[in-house]
Amino acid sequence: MTTRNSPGTDPSVAELKARAKAIRRHVLAMSRRIGQGYVVQGLAIADALAAIYFHELRYDPANPRWAERDRFVLSTGHYSIALWATFAEAGIILAAELETYGRDESRLEMSTLDTTPGVEIIGGSLGHGLGQAVGMALGQRLRKSDARIFVEFSDGELQEGSTWEALMSGGSFGLDNLVALIDCNGIQADGKIVIDIEPVADKCRAFGWDVQEIDGNSMDAIVAALRAARAKNGKPKAIVLRTLPGKGVPTLEKREKAHFVRVEANEWDQFDRELEESDV
Amino acid sequence: MSERGKTLAMGENVATGPRPNVEAPFGKALAALARGRNDIVGLSADLAKYTDILPFRDAHPDRFFNVGMAEQNLIGVSAGLAKSGFKAFCTTYGVFATRRAYDFIAIACAHSKADVKIFAGLPGLTTGYGGTHQAIEDLALMRMIPDLVVIDPCDATEIEQSVAAVAAHDGPTYARLLRGLVPRVFDPAKHRFEIGRAYTLRAQGGLGMISTGMMTERAIDAAEQLAAKGIETSILHMPTIKPFDAKAVADFARGVTRIMTLENHVVSGGLGTLVAEALYEACIFRPTVRVGIPDRFVECGSLPYLQDKCGMTVERIVAAALDGARWRQA
Ligand SMILES: Cc1ncc(C[n+]2csc(CCOP(=O)(O)OP(=O)(O)O)c2C)c(N)n1
Ligand SMILES: [Mg+2]
Numbered sequence: 001m002t003t004r005n006s007p008g009t010d011p012s013v014a015e016l017k018a019r020a021k022a023i024r025r026h027v028l029a030m031s032r033r034i035g036q037g038y039v040v041q042g043l044a045i046a047d048a049l050a051a052i053y054f055h056e057l058r059y060d061p062a063n064p065r066w067a068e069r070d071r072f073v074l075s076t077g078h079y080s081i082a083l084w085a086t087f088a089e090a091g092i093i094l095a096a097e098l099e100t101y102g103r104d105e106s107r108l109e110m111s112t113l114d115t116t117p118g119v120e121i122i123g124g125s126l127g128h129g130l131g132q133a134v135g136m137a138l139g140q141r142l143r144k145s146d147a148r149i150f151v152e153f154s155d156g157e158l159q160e161g162s163t164w165e166a167l168m169s170g171g172s173f174g175l176d177n178l179v180a181l182i183d184c185n186g187i188q189a190d191g192k193i194v195i196d197i198e199p200v201a202d203k204c205r206a207f208g209w210d211v212q213e214i215d216g217n218s219m220d221a222i223v224a225a226l227r228a229a230r231a232k233n234g235k236p237k238a239i240v241l242r243t244l245p246g247k248g249v250p251t252l253e254k255r256e257k258a259h260f261v262r263v264e265a266n267e268w269d270q271f272d273r274e275l276e277e278s279d280v
Numbered sequence: 281m282s283e284r285g286k287t288l289a290m291g292e293n294v295a296t297g298p299r300p301n302v303e304a305p306f307g308k309a310l311a312a313l314a315r316g317r318n319d320i321v322g323l324s325a326d327l328a329k330y331t332d333i334l335p336f337r338d339a340h341p342d343r344f345f346n347v348g349m350a351e352q353n354l355i356g357v358s359a360g361l362a363k364s365g366f367k368a369f370c371t372t373y374g375v376f377a378t379r380r381a382y383d384f385i386a387i388a389c390a391h392s393k394a395d396v397k398i399f400a401g402l403p404g405l406t407t408g409y410g411g412t413h414q415a416i417e418d419l420a421l422m423r424m425i426p427d428l429v430v431i432d433p434c435d436a437t438e439i440e441q442s443v444a445a446v447a448a449h450d451g452p453t454y455a456r457l458l459r460g461l462v463p464r465v466f467d468p469a470k471h472r473f474e475i476g477r478a479y480t481l482r483a484q485g486g487l488g489m490i491s492t493g494m495m496t497e498r499a500i501d502a503a504e505q506l507a508a509k510g511i512e513t514s515i516l517h518m519p520t521i522k523p524f525d526a527k528a529v530a531d532f533a534r535g536v537t538r539i540m541t542l543e544n545h546v547v548s549g550g551l552g553t554l555v556a557e558a559l560y561e562a563c564i565f566r567p568t569v570r571v572g573i574p575d576r577f578v579e580c581g582s583l584p585y586l587q588d589k590c591g592m593t594v595e596r597i598v599a600a601a602l603d604g605a606r607w608r609q610a
Contacts, residue, residue, distance in 0.1 A: 160349075
């Protein structure tokens with residue numbers, strides 16, 4: 001058994017950025033094949049996923065059900081596009097399988113199913129991730145395991161009552177084996193965030209969490225925040241990621257902020273070029 | 281369907297056949313209804329774009345509220361508006377209204393008799409997005425709630441007319457919403473949707489098809505194909521699931537030799553179950569086949585693929601009518 005990211009094996013920021021770029025390449029290719037999709041979300045979350053899977057999370061790509069693994073819970077199910085891309089990079093699935101994304105009979109669905117290797121929860125009905133992550137963190141604490149729980153959720157999910165119920169319980173239970181990555185990309189289904197959720201960091205602090213707020217597309221900042229989040233201080237950790245939809249493809253970064261960005265068939269080649277030229 | 285399809289995520293249209301389509305019939309009808317009166321308000325939970333309520337928002341921006349992705353709050357706020365003298369039309373997807381906000385619908389709306397009009401998108405298999413988005417059991421859940429009216433409209437005409445009908449009804453309603461490009465099956469000059477009413481669309485004895493929602497369009501097309509094969513059929517269209525016209529079912533059943541129920545819903549708890557209850561209580565026994573979604577979560581996939589797999593296409597309905605083995609078991 002070879003586990004990833006055991007203590008003392010930290011890769012360089014340059015290596016992590018290369019992983020993030022590879023994830024972005026997959027995201028573009030997957031979106032192109034399906035003709036649309038969650039391309040801007042996938043590009044924005046690529047840096048955080050690269051840091052989680054190649055720096056922080058202890059797991060065995062050959063045995064995603066390893067009992068002592070750290071868990072990564074993706075709550076925002078439609079970010080699956082980026083998770084599948086990351087799984088291909090991490091060796092949990094074969095890169096060739098990415099071609100089936102969103103197609104009939106594929107296990108790489110538009111939102112996550114927990115029957116696909118490496119996936120911890122069924123996503124798609126938003127606002128499920130944090131509560132289950134709190135339960136997993138309690139479970140590992142009860143088992144006296146030092147495995148940690150990482151959970152991603154979105155700014156849109158901050159509008160669901162269930163997210164706040166879970167935040168309250170995480171703080172109240174003092175779960176310092178729980179790390180939340182809150183992806184604030186500024187958009188939701190109806191466009192720009194429609195109901196004010198700010199100040200996110202202050203709200204999480206008020207609920208008993210240790211909070212860091214960072215540029216979610218800066219690999220240096222993500223790595224530093226993940227290291228700080230290792231502290232065993234009796235508090236759950238939240239990292240508020242300020243991300244830019246479409247990050248790494250300037251044309252998409254500038255496009256109108258929409259949940260579903262429409263892309264013309266002839267634009268994909270240009271996006272590929274822009275990504276290669278970009279310094280992400 | 282040999283070529284594998286792609287899931288078109290949230291932007292799918294239900295329209296597939298040769299009939300004319302109407303774009304966003306719900307939102308347009310609501311905007312028009314609200315023009316002449318000031319007691320109509322509209323709400324959504326971060327799905328305004330995807331539930332066709334934008335025409336209302338654009339026409340009456342001061343009376344539209346987007347509460348964000350918060351379905352329990354959507355229903356609670358709607359109930360509060362209703363208790364302040366407004367008819368609160370609110371939209372989200374059926375799964376989120378019924379599964380997440382069930383308690384709020386039951387207590388703040390139904391038990392309170394609050395004038396909340398829920399329009400719920402993506403009923404049954406009208407999205408290929410998978411089990412989290414397909415409202416396959418919403419009719420069963422909603423019909424168990426006392427005092428709630430439950431409607432499954434067939435087409436653009438019934439969507440348009442149901443807007444006025446639920447506004448005229450005093451109390452909470454749950455209607456399934458067909459959004460985007462919606463086929464027009466019924467001639468608006470001739471068809472009159474009324475809550476609680478059943479419609480006999482064809483009366484030739486033989487195989488009696490009892491259908492609701494978009495499956496009625498398929499029943500009509502299947503009946504044509506069966507007629508060409510010399511098989512006589514009758515059709516009873518039941519867009520209102522609650523209050524359910526059990527007498528209409530019994531009267532219809534007396535004139536046919538066997539019964540097929542058709543619903544865009546799991547085959548238990550919805551129309552098929554209601555028909556079985558109605559017939560049993562009336563002591564009428566007919567061989568019965570229930571067409572609908574089997575008792576399982578459906579996966580992600582293209583709509584033609586998934587609907588074929590669940591036996592809900594016109595071709596599969598015709599095949600089921602002709603499938604002797606299936607009727608011998610019935
Ligand atoms: C409980 C629930 N309500 C509504 C939806 C429909 N929906 C899908 S994505 C989305 C937007 C949510 O915002 P966010 O997660 O920030 O999405 P982004 O636009 O950033 O991808 C909504 C409302 C859902 N999937 N789950
Ligand atoms: Mg967002």
